[in-house]
Amino acid sequence: MNYHVNEKGYFGDFGGAYTPEMLYPNIENLRKQYLDIIYEPKFQEEFHQLLKDYVGRPSPLFLAERLSAKYGTTIYLKREDLNHTGAHKINNTVGQILLASRLGKKRIIAETGAGQHGVATATVCALKGLECIVYMGEVDIKRQAPNVARMKMMGAKVIPATSGSKTLKDATNEAMRDWINNPVDTHYIIGSVVGPHPYPDMVARFQSVISEETKKQLKEKTGIETPDYVLACVGGGSNAMGIFYHFLDDEDVKLIAIEAAGKGVYSGKSAATTFLGKEGVLHGSKSILMQTEDGQVIEPYSISAGLDYPGIGPQHAHLFKVNRAKYVSITDDEAIQAGKLCAELEGIIPAIETAHALAYLEEMTFAGNKTVVICLSGRGDKDLNTYMNYFDL
C-alpha cells in the first residue's frame, strides 16, 4: 500500500488542488519546485543547522517512568514542547521561510488558531527580516492574548478574521483571500498538513524530522528503532503526520490519531472529523470534512483552539480510509484530566491539544510490556488560564 502522494497530488482519493485560478500560478510554481528546492544539499544544510542551533533540535525522547508505571507499559514522550516557541510548529515554518527566500518572496502570510503557528511564523520572519502578516479569528485573538502579544513583539501584523465563526477556518479563508489579492510577492506559510497540493506533502516532509529523530533515539535507548504504538493528537494533523511519517511503511507499528470530541462526539460541540465528517472540499483539497447535507461546513468545537478545525489533512483521510492508522476521539474533560496527570507524574504541563493524545492511554490495554511513543507536541503555558479555570487553581 502506498501512503504517499502521487504525481497528481492525491493520497488515494484525497488531496488535489481545488483552488481558484487566481492561486494557480503560485501553487503550480510550488508544485514544480518544492522537491528540488528542499532536497538541494545547501537547503538541507541550512535547514538542519537552524533546527539545531535555533530551534534546539534534536528534541529529547524522554522515558516517562511514572506514566509508564501507571499504565503498565513503556511510554516515551517526544519532547516537541522543548522547541523554541514551545511546539512542533516551528519545524515547518523554518522550512517554509527558507523556501520562500529561494522563491524570491518578500511578504509572508499565515493563518493561526491558538497562535502557535502564528508565533512560529512571526519568529522565522523576524529571523530572516521578512514582512509578516498573520490572520487570526477575532474570537481566538481574545482567548489567546499572550500569543498575539508575542507576534506583535516580533514585528508581525495580526489581522482579525471577522467572518463566520471568527476562528481558525475563517482565518484560513482570509489568508487565502490575501494570497489571491497579492499573488506575486507573497508566500503563504500554511501551518498544517492541509491546503492544496503540494502543501500537505511539503508540511509533512518538514515535520517528518520528528519521526526521523524518534527512530534514531529509540534505537539508541532500546536497540530497536520501531515502537509498538505511536500516538498523536490531530486537528489538521501536522504533528501526527510528523511523528507517523517514517513509520508509515512499517505496518507493525500501530499508529493512533486522537481527535477532539469536545463535549462528546455526538453532542453537537465536537471536532471529531472522522466520526462526523464525509468526503468534501475545503481550503483547496479533498478530504474528510464536517459538513451539512448541503455541503456547508459545520463549525467545529474543542476546548483546544489548535484542534478546532472541521477537517483533517488529506493524507490523514487516506490513512483513515485504508485503515493504516486508527482514529479515535477524546473529550475536553478527559484531555484536561490527562494534562493534569502528566503535570503531576512527570512535571510536564502539556498543551491541551497534546493532552488529548495522553488521555487515550486510559483507553488502551497492553498485552505485555509494549513500547509507546507519544508526540508531546506543545507545552501548556498558553493554556494555563484554561487549566486554572477548570481546576480552580
Place this chain on the structure above:
Amino acid sequence: MNRIKQLFERKKERVLSIYFTAGYPELDSALDIAEALEKAGANFIEIGFPYSDPLADGPVIQNSSLVALNNGMTLEILFKQLKDLRNRVSIPLLLMGYFNPVLQYGVENFCKACADIGVDGVIIPDLPMYEYEEMYKDCFLKNNISNILLVTPQTSDERIRKIDELSNGFIYLLSSSSTTGKNLTVSAETDAYFSRIQNMHLKNPTMIGFGISDRTSFDKASQFTSGAIVGSAFVKFLDTPNALENFPGFIKSIRA
C-alpha cells in the same frame, strides 16, 4: 443549441451579465430578480448558490452568502425555486458557486438538475481545470452544460489556449488577481493584459468580471471583450429601497 452560444452569435459587443446570490435578500427572491433583470435589459444572469467559506469573494458577496444560508438556502431549494424558470426568463442563466455543495449534491445529479430546469452553464471557481477535465467534463458535456473557466493576468498563454479548448460558452477574464468587489484600476498593465488576450483570437468569446461596478469600468472592459459581468455592485444595489422596480436605472448606470 445552448442559449449562451446563441447569445454570443447574435450579440458580439457590450454584453452585460449580472450576478446575484440566491436566497438574498429573501429566501425566494431569485426568480423575481432574474425576471426583472431580463426586462431591464441584462443579457444574461449568474445566480450564486451560497457556500459557508467563499474564499474568492470579498465582503459584499460573503455577506449575501451568509444571509442566504441563514435564510435556509440550499441547492435543493434553489432547484425547486427555479422549476418554472423557463416560463418566466428566456435569457441565458448560469449558476455560480463553490465545488463542495455540488460534490455533496452529486456532480451527475447537479448537471441533470441544471439541464432539466434550463440552466445553461456553471461557474465553479474552485473546480480547477485538471480535476474538471479528468473527472467531470463528460458529465457536463452530456447534459449540455457549459463550464465557464477563469483566466487571470498571471495565467500563461499556454494555459489560456488549453482553457479555450476546454471551454464552450465564454471565457471569464478576471480584471485582476483579486477577490470579488474591488474596483477595477485602469493602468497600462491592465490594458496590456486585455490586449494580450484580445490578440490571441480565442475561439470562445470573452467577458470581464471582478471589479466591474460602473459605466467607466464597463466601457473599459467592452473595448477589449464581448462585455462584462457585474456582481458585488448589484448585490449592494439590492439593499436600496424599492430596488426591484429600479433595475432599468441600475442597468443604465452601467451600460449607457
